[in-house]
Amino acid sequence: MGKEFDIHELNIQPQAGVIGVFSRLNYKPWYAIAEFVDNSTQSFYSHQEELAEQGIDGVDIHITYDADKDILTIVDTAFGMELEDFSRAVKIDSPPEDKSGRNEYGMGLKTAASWFGNIWSVRSTRLGSDNEYYTEINIPELRQNNLNSVSIRRTKVDPTLHGTTIIIRDITKKVGSPRTKNKITELLKSMYRRDLNSGLVRIEYDGEPLYYDDHDCLSFRNRTWRKDLEFLFEFDGQIHCVTGFVGILAHGGFGRAGFALFRRNRVVVGGEDFNYKPEEIFGQAQSTIAHKLFGELDLDDFPVNQAKDGFVWDDGLEEEFIKQLKSHIEEYIKIAKITNKDREKEESTSKEVSDNVQSQVKDTISRSFGGTIHQSEPTIFDSVIQTAVDENISELTLYREYQTEQNNQPEQIDDKVREYPIQLDGASKCTISVQWTLGNASTWIKVNSEEDGSKASIQLNINHPFFKPFSEKEDFKLVLEKFAIAFALAEIRVKKNANEDGSVSPSAFRNHINEYLRKLTDED
Numbered sequence: 001m002g003k004e005f006d007i008h009e010l011n012i013q014p015q016a017g018v019i020g021v022f023s024r025l026n027y028k029p030w031y032a033i034a035e036f037v038d039n040s041t042q043s044f045y046s047h048q049e050e051l052a053e054q055g056i057d058g059v060d061i062h063i064t065y066d067a068d069k070d071i072l073t074i075v076d077t078a079f080g081m082e083l084e085d086f087s088r089a090v091k092i093d094s095p096p097e098d099k100s101g102r103n104e105y106g107m108g109l110k111t112a113a114s115w116f117g118n119i120w121s122v123r124s125t126r127l128g129s130d131n132e133y134y135t136e137i138n139i140p141e142l143r144q145n146n147l148n149s150v151s152i153r154r155t156k157v158d159p160t161l162h163g164t165t166i167i168i169r170d171i172t173k174k175v176g177s178p179r180t181k182n183k184i185t186e187l188l189k190s191m192y193r194r195d196l197n198s199g200l201v202r203i204e205y206d207g208e209p210l211y212y213d214d215h216d217c218l219s220f221r222n223r224t225w226r227k228d229l230e231f232l233f234e235f236d237g238q239i240h241c242v243t244g245f246v247g248i249l250a251h252g253g254f255g256r257a258g259f260a261l262f263r264r265n266r267v268v269v270g271g272e273d274f275n276y277k278p279e280e281i282f283g284q285a286q287s288t289i290a291h292k293l294f295g296e297l298d299l300d301d302f303p304v305n306q307a308k309d310g311f312v313w314d315d316g317l318e319e320e321f322i323k324q325l326k327s328h329i330e331e332y333i334k335i336a337k338i339t340n341k342d343r344e345k346e347e348s349t350s351k352e353v354s355d356n357v358q359s360q361v362k363d364t365i366s367r368s369f370g371g372t373i374h375q376s377e378p379t380i381f382d383s384v385i386q387t388a389v390d391e392n393i394s395e396l397t398l399y400r401e402y403q404t405e406q407n408n409q410p411e412q413i414d415d416k417v418r419e420y421p422i423q424l425d426g427a428s429k430c431t432i433s434v435q436w437t438l439g440n441a442s443t444w445i446k447v448n449s450e451e452d453g454s455k456a457s458i459q460l461n462i463n464h465p466f467f468k469p470f471s472e473k474e475d476f477k478l479v480l481e482k483f484a485i486a487f488a489l490a491e492i493r494v495k496k497n498a499n500e501d502g503s504v505s506p507s508a509f510r511n512h513i514n515e516y517l518r519k520l521t522d523e524d
Contacts, residue, residue, distance in 0.1 A: 008152040010087050010135070027115045029175050030187040031309045035108030036074040036166060037061055037192060038266065038308070039089075041201055042101040043078035043164070051079060051127065054160075058200045065206060067176035072116055072168040080126035080162040083152070086133045089122065090150065102264050102308075109166070111306075114139060118170040127162035131155075185210060190260065190271035215294060216250040218335075220343060221438060225335060229297070233324040235317050240302060242321070246295035246329045248336050254291050258282070261311070262298045268308055270296075278322045281333065293336040297325070361420060361481055364520055417457075420485065430492065431455050432485050436477075438463045445484055453492040458484050486516035 044051065044059035051057075062075045081089065089109050113120040118139045125132040132155045141147075175184060185205045193212035195201035203210045217226040226247035232239055249256055258275025260267050269276050275294070282290040302321075303312040313321065326333070338346075420432045430453055437446075437459045444464040449456035460480060462468065470476035490512035494504040 006154050008083070008154065009149050010090060010152050011149045027112070027173075027307060028309065029173060029180060030184045030191070031307055032112040032115050032173075033063060033074070033184060033188065034191055034266075034308070035112035036063075037188070037203065038102040038108055040074075040076035040078045040164065041192070041195055041266075043076070043080070044201070046101060047079035047127070051162075054127065056127075056162075058202060061201070061203045063203070063205045065175055065181075070169065070171045072171060072175070074166040075163065076165075077163040080129070080164055081124040081133065082126045082129055082131065083133060083154070085126075086122070086124055086135075086152065089124075090135055090137070090152075102266055108308075113137070113166060113168055116171060116173050117168040118172060120166065120168040122164065122166055124164040125157055125161050128159050130157055130159045132157040132161070181206070187271040187274065190274075191267040193260075193267070194262075194265050215247070215256055218248040218250045218292070220248075220335065220347070225332065227332075229295070229328060231324060231328050233320060235320045236315070238301075240299075240317075240321070242297055242299060242325065244295060244297040246293070246332050248332060249292050249294055252288075252291040252340075254285065257289075257291050257294050259294065260296045262296060263300055263302065263304055263308075265298075266308075268299075268304055269310060278318075280322050281326050281329075287337075288339055289333060289336040293329075293332060295329075361418070361478065361485070364482065418481075422485075422489070429454065430489065432488060433457045434481055434484060435459050437461050445487065447488045447491055449488065449492050449495070453496060456488045456492060458488050460484055482520040483517070486513050486520055489516045 040059060040061050051059075056077075060077045062073075064073045065071070066073075109122070114137070119136065121134065121136040123132065123134045133152055134155065135150050135152045137150060142150075175181065185208065188203065188205065189196065189210045189212045192201060192203060192210075193214075196203065196210060196212050197214075217224050219225075226245055228243075228245050230241075230243045232241050234240070244262070255273040256275075258270070258277040260270030261276050262268065262270075276297075277290060282293065284290065299311065299321075302317070304310070305312055311318070416435070418434045420434070422430050422432060433456070435458070438461070444461050444467065446459040446461075447456060462477075467476075467480065490509055493512045494509045497508065498504050
């Protein structure tokens with residue numbers, strides 16, 4: 001500690017005794033402590049470049065509660081404060097000039113410290129300054145003497161020192177029980193998860209470093225169920241932006257499920273057992289959705305209350321937000337509805353069906369492609385082509401529309417690729433690979449083939465509305481896979497013999513697909 005330099009009297013109008021009213025606020029201990037952490041982290045982020053120039057790449061925040069002495073202490077190694085900022089931190093109704101940070105209201109330190117205890121003090125020095133400032137707020141004494149000013153003491157210190165220390169005595173809100181301590185630490189981990197995981201912010205509670213472990217997402221239908229979100233919507237003439245992600249828990253749990261709602265990279269609503277679960281999306285507590293659906297949502301332009309433990313959206317904004325959110329995560333809601341038992345059954349059935357289909361198609365191919373290809377009787381596919389002709393849709397237009405539709409790449413749901421080597425007419429050979437997919441509703445098949453026709457890959461979209469009702473039936477998949485192979489082979493043939501302008505003859509395609517369909521029948 002350096003030599004005392006001088007004392008400055010600060011008028012904190014209205015009367016300082018009013019600070020005692022803060023003890024009646026509806027705080028929770030973790031949100032009150034979060035007010036101090038907000039100030040510390042914002043001090044670091046606002047002056048990150050200046051700290052980095054001095055080789056300081058992070059901020060340490062130490063929170064300790066001495067139950068024997070009844071003292072709560074918060075120490076940080078952030079940038080610290082000079083007199084103007086220090087006075088603002090103590091003075092009532094004195095928000096910062098920059099309201100874009102986490103301490104936008106400028107009330108956190110005063111309200112939280114006064115809520116916790118009757119006597120509290122602040123000591124701070126800014127990096128590069130040789131001034132350290134200290135003041136103590138004794139609420140019972142201020143009330144008794146009807147005072148409206150406090151003394152700020154300035155002391156000379158080493159200019160390399162930096163940071164702020166808050167000490168709260170005569171605690172009125174006890175936080176010493178193991179249960180309360182556990183809840184505080186768990187919710188602080190959740191609240192500052194992004195800060196902690198960045199490595200820039202290090203928080204200790206009673207000497208225990210806080211860490212946050214992200215949840216694993218479900219792997220199902222050969223995809224990981226997590227996707228980024230970003231959408232806008234208008235309410236009451238204002239555009240609101242929502243970003244973040246939605247996911248499905250690999251290991252469900254009611255406490256872990258639900259959304260954490262962020263503002264300025266800090267959780268406002270959320271944490272173990274405190275996540276946001278609107279009934280319009282999650283249903284009742286016993287629903288599978290309420291145990292599996294989760295995510296993080298950033299609501300930076302949504303109004304927040306002074307305690308920063310909730311949003312001010314009772315005017316209909318919350319209802320519109322829920323409506324918009326639900327419309328963007330419908331697929332995830334559907335998957336979250338699937339029980340573990342049904343999911344395991346589907347995965348088992350999918351593998352079994354895949355193996356059976358491959359075996360049966362191989363048997364058919366081995367029987368069917370040993371002789372000469374013959375033209376067969378018309379099939380239902382002929383009527384589709386004929387309709388296009390009757391409606392004066394040119395062959396080239398039809399083909400180009402089909403090619404454009406193919407560019408929509410569906411998502412794989414079956415990691416098994418089935419390969420079929422096929423002996424065509426003469427010495428020609430072609431290897432066909434087939435994979436089932438879950439794509440958009442407009443594309444039912446995607447075919448990619450080599451120029452020489454030696455290889456072709458097929459992706460079949462069982463999510464297409466025509467096929468979806470039968471997608472789990474083995475017999476249907478067998479028929480569909482055979483038809484797709486005939487379709488691909490016919491396409492290869494007509495592409496080889498396409499006109500100079502790229503157009504193909506519907507009759508040629510029709511004849512080829514009829515021939516291959518005949519070859520792929522189960523009849524000998």
